[in-house]
Structures are given as structure tokens and as C-alpha cells.
Amino acid sequence: MSHALRVVAAEALKQHRRLFGQPLVLFSMLLWPLLTLAATYYTVLPVMESATASQRWPVAADPRRLLAFLAAGALAYTFFFSLVQSAWHFSFERVSGTLEALFLSPANRMALVIGNGAAALTQNAWLFGCFAVAAATAADVLDVAHPGMYVVAALALVVPAVAWGAFLNSLLIFSRDSAFLYTLLDDPLWFVAGVRLPLFALPVWIKAVGVAFPLTSSLVVLRGALLDRADLGDLAGALGWLVVLTVGLFLAASALLRLGEARVQRTGNLQVF
């Protein structure tokens, strides 16, 4: 166990060096999401102002609540997308030759991909995280049933995100075309996960696809706990499903790593999937 923690610490150093103080983090993890958030808000505003909108969706009636709804979506999406980005970077280790050095070491492979994802998440998302907390406090939009729900919301955001990162790391490190996966997980991800729309507005088949992504349920919990005064009972379904997904992602990551490494050991070729 302590060896695994040391691996995580090592990965944290790597991500710190890669990301800390990089202007790209400031732009891609704060500025662009905020500009996009504003554009999204104005784009859907005409619809929300229609006479019937607030009957179908009470949030539509109050621009501040609408903005908070969209901002929560942007925050969670930024968390999850930062892991897509870091997995994409991780896949370059194959090209640069350091992946081989990792496989040479006795480090637990799972600890490596988890550590890598967790470290990337902290390096990437702390800025937007702090900003979101400050903005939410200042705008006074939070509506929380009891203080414990802050913890629930934070865990529901971070733990599945780390599992998601571990899964993506395991997938992209062996994949032939990581650029394609990267594109696939950018815009389509926010669309199916209900980042910019309440889930009820999505057609059933899109919802079905979205349910498979932890971002969708993380977002349900985040919005419910922080904006809608939901308590554990209200969120039990989403939380339960989130646990299932998280465990599933960890298991999938572990299977991918095992299969991938076995395949590499057989063929000597690092591109597997």
C-alpha cells in the first residue's frame, strides 16, 4: 500500500512539472470554459424566456438559477475533460519511450494510472474549483440541505473523475488513435451528459448513452446537493449508480492494463487497441 502511495506521489511530481504555471492551464481550464459558459447561457436564454418554459422547467424562470445550473455543468465537465486531456498526454509516453521504463519497474500499474489521473485533476482543476466556490458564494445561489452535502457533492465529483481518468489512461496508452478518442470525448461528452440541458430535455436514446458516463450522474448529484436542496435520500439512486460506475471503471481499467501489458509482452508492440 505504501508503495502504491509512493507511486501516486511520483506521478504528482510529473503532473506538477507538466502543468504548474503553464498558461495553457489558465486558458483551457478557466478562461475558455467561462467564455463558453456565457455564450451557452445567452444562446438558450431566448427559449427560457418563453411564456411556457417555467412551467416545464422552474429553473428557467430565474436567470440566476439558470446560470448556476449551467455553471455547475461547466465545472463538472471541466473536471472530467481535464482527465481526457491528461490521458491524451499520458499516451505520448508510449512514443517518447518512458512507457517502457514504467513497465520495467515493479510499480503497480493501477497505482500508476490512478496516481496520474488524480494528480492531473488536482493540477488542472483547482483553479476552476476555487473560482466556482468563490462565485457560488458571492452570488448566493447555493441551496444546501445540510453541510454534509458539500462533502457528498465533492466526493461525487472527484472520485468518479479519478476512476474515469484511470480508465482513460489505461485505454489511451495502448490505443492506436488517441487523437480520435480525444475528439470523441470532447463535445459529444457534454452533449450526452446533460451539461447544458436538464436531462428531461434529452431524447431517451441520448439519455441512455449518457447514463454510461459518470459525468452524467456526478452532475445530477452536484446540482441536486448544491442547488436544489436535495438530501441523501433524494440522491440515493444517482449515488448508487455512481458507485457502480466507479467500481466498473476501476475494474475496466485494471482489465485493460492486464490485457494490454500481456499483449505487449506477447507482440512487443506497444500499440494494442
Added chain:
Amino acid sequence: MSTGIVTTDLRKTFPARRWQGWRRRHVAPVAAVDGLSLRVPPGQVTGLLGLNGAGKTTTIRILSTLLRPTGGTVTVDGLDVVDHAREVRRRINVISGGERMVYDRLTARENLWYFGQLYDVPRARLRTRVGELLDLVGLTEAAQLPVERYSRGMRQRLVIARGLINDPAYLLLDEPTLGLDAPIAHQLRALIAQLAADGVGVLLTSHYLAEVEQLCRHVYLIARGSLVAQGSPAQLAGQTVRRHTVRLVLSVADPAVTAALRALAARHDAELIVDVDDGGRPRFALRHPEDLVGVVVTAVVQRGATIVGLTVTPPTLEDAILTLTDPAVMAR
């Protein structure tokens, strides 16, 4: 329990598949290592020689758990590399030429710390070990610079330090001096000798045969994945049938001289190759266990021909590799 790295009848066949249009076609698989048995004892440098594609790198990758053998076994101090991969990885490390395997964004010190963490080197040991290694490879001055600002030689020295971070009991070196300048290569050889003297079992592949002759106590010579000869460098060099090579270039072709040399070769039972050099002049190569330069020159001069080029090559390890691994190469 047997100490050292021991391979028994080791085999590695790569699944050879090729894309043809949209379908995958199976083609004849490549046997990169084919029934290889060798031993890398602790405390000495063992050489693994062979021409390009002989299977040296493949062997090293199997020993280091990066590849899984398709047949045979490898044990490291009695531990099977497949069943006890994690334990084996703790005891082994690899250094290969070509300065990869380190992170550009990290400094030398951070790279070593990073890999030390991955190898679970005890904390206190790691603190001192990083400093020692930086000293050892002469990177103490540059230890705080990111590796992207290093020269190739500096990177390769860091790669060497990385390979020593876990105090490996066995060190596998795959052309470690590739691309290094002479003084650094010299230092590295001294380091390898020192490590062996301290008890580390070293397996060395290299295309610089002088290096192998200097360092290795025992050498395995492989061709197409199989063992063709083994012994000390001197023994191997002595094993070749064709020892001394006399090469001779004449100013103009002269049938009488050619006939005389053919007769001489037949008399001594030596091998004779007759061709022309780049300038179109007649060239002769005569190979024989003894040095025949005296009789050859006498025979040529007696017939009034002019010698424009004469070399005599004594037996070398290189000769041994060429003759033992591929007779066709020698005939050229």
C-alpha cells in the same frame, strides 16, 4: 537455488500478422530467439554478441520481463521471470543506448527521485542514492536543469543513472555506449567493470568489440536466435578456422601471378578469393591458420608484379563473429 540469470531453451516467436487491405493475414511467424540457454552469473560481465537482428535485444527484453517467452524458462536467482515478475523487476534494471526512458520536463534529480519511488527504494536510501548517482555520472552540476536542456551525452548519462537507481543485482546493457563520445564511453566501461567487481551480474550487448574484449569474461555468440559459440573472448577468437587474412592488390592483372597464387593456396590448403578493387585492379584475399604473407609476397615479386596494397589481419573477435555466424558473409 541457482544464482544468476539462467535461461533454459529460451524461445520467443513474434506473432507475425500483417494488414492486407482490410483483412489481417497471418504470415509465417518470426523466431527471434530460438532455443537459447545461457547464464549470467553475479560479479562478472557476460557478453551477448551477434549481428543485427540476431535476437540480442529480444533476449534482454525477455530477461527484463518486457516480453514473455513463448518457450523455455528464465530464472533470476531462482525466481521465474513470468511467475515472479514483480520480484524480478526489483532486482533487475536495463540501460539501453539512444537516451530514451527519462522525462524531459523533469530535472535529473527529479527523474531519479521519480524512478526511485516507482522502485520503492527505501526513503533514506533514495535520498543518498540520488546524490551518489548524480556524482557518479557527473551530472551534479546540471542536476537542477530540466532534461530538455541536456545534450545527448548528458541524457545518456542520466539514463545510466536511472538504470542504477534500484541497486540492481543484475544489469542488462543493450548497446549502452551507442552515440557516446570516447571519454564518456571510456568512463562508462570503467563503471561497468567496477559494478561487476562489486558483485553485480552484467549482461552486455555491443557492436564495439573492443569493449566486449575488454570487459567480458564470458561471451555468448548468437545467430538467428540460437547459440553458435561461447567462451572467453580469446577462446572465441581462436576458434575460427580462418585466422590470418592477407589482402593484396596488384597494379595490373597478370595470369601468371594469378596461377602462382592459386597453386600456392592449393599447396597450403588456404582459401583464396580473387576479385578486383574499386579501381579495377586485381585483388586477392588469402585466409589460413598461419600468416602466409612471406610466401605470398615472394611468389608475387618473383614474377615481377607490382604490389600496390598489402594488409594482414590477425584473428579477431570480429572475424569469429563473421565466420561463426554467417559463412556467406566471410566468402564476400
Added chain:
Amino acid sequence: MGATFVRNWRITLRAYPWTYFVGTLATGVLTIGVSLLAYRAIGGGRVGASFTAATGSADYLGYVTVGAAALTFVTRMVLWVAKAQITEYREGTLESQLLTPARRLPYLVGVTAQALSTTAVEVTVLVAVASALGVRLSVPDPLVLLAAMVAATVAVVGMSVPLSALMLAAGEAHITQNTLFTAMALLCGFTFPTSYLPAAARWLGEALPVTWALRVLRAATLPGADVDPWPAFAVCLVLGGAYLLVGLSILPPAERRALHRSARA
């Protein structure tokens, strides 16, 4: 100029960034998708009065679709035109390109012509997808649509040249381009009228030629929006020309700086 066109097409076909195309197309399609779903499931097929007041039309879906198509056009064009030089710089051909006596303007026209031809295909695909999703578009005045395309091209080229100089000077394209794209998506009125924006942001938008090109485009495509497109057309040409001139004058020092940097590295 013809040579630049042919050469770029060859390179395009050989190494066409399909992934990037799918990415850009997805952004456009999904923007339309969100509006479509919101309009049907939340708005009940109606929009608020502020939209009708600002645009003179209630055709929200048409508005968003045309805007998304225009945004695709602008981002793809900027990617081609503004990145042409930094790509040459990265591949090491900038120097040889600067050594040839070819002037910059013909080079730029060559790049633009080639970019227009690929981008036209991409925008057509996007509009086709939108129609398949059930969005109805109308073009009351084809002549004005043509004018809008000219205006958009001038605006894009005008903005691309200073951007290209900025990229060369900074030795960086990713941050510069994406910042421009996200800022434009907010400031220029692609998917919502600029009157929604706070005053300061609105004034920033007015300074960009693309905002004016969009006004011409709205006049051509928005039924019921009874505005005279020609003043906006004129402003767009003047602004675009001004950007172009500024860009051409700061390009040489930026090129020198880039070459100086690569000589040092």
C-alpha cells in the same frame, strides 16, 4: 498564387485532419442540437419577446443554425489562413518561403482560395445535418447572401493576418486560436443577438469585422428581419481592410522574430 493553391490542396488531401473536422462539425451540430432540444422540450416551440425584439424575427432555430454554420466557417477559415505561416515555420519551410520573391498578398490569396474550397464543403455538411434534424432555412435574398459571404471572407482574412503575426511572434498557436474562437463565439452574435451582452462586451464585439459580416448574413437569411444590409457590408469591408493592413505591417517583424528564435534554438 495558383501554385500556392495547388500545393495546399495536395497537402490537404494527403494529411487531411479528419479528426479535427469531426471535432469542428460536432461542435456545430451539438450547438444546434442543444438549441433544438431546448426550444422543443423547454420552450414549447416558442421564444421570449426579447429575442423577437432584438432580431425582428421569431425564427430561433434558423438563427442558431445559421450562426453555428457561420462559426464553423470562421473557425475553419481562421485555422487554415492564420495557421498557414506558423505551420510553415514549424516545418522549417517558412525561411525558404520568405526567401522566394513571392509577395505576401498573393500567398495569402492562394491560401484563402484553398481554405474557402475545403470550408465550403464542411459548412455544407453542417447545414445538411441541420436540415436532417428538421431545421428549416430560408434565403429571402440570394444577392445579399453572396454579399454576406464576401463580407465574411474579408472579415476572416482581415482577422487572420494579425493573428498569424501574433502566433509567429508568440511561437504558439493553440492558446491564441482557441481564445479567439471562444471569445468570438461570445462577442460576435453567432448564436444570440449581441444586444444580450453587457455594454462593454458589446463594444468589443463591434470592433470585430466578423460581427458586421454576421449582420449582413442575418439580413440575407432571417425572414422578417427587415434591415438594410449595405451599411453593415461597408463597415465590414472597411474594418476587415483595416485589420488586413495592420496585419501586413506587423507580419514582417513577427516573421523576423520567429526566424530569430528558431536560429537561436
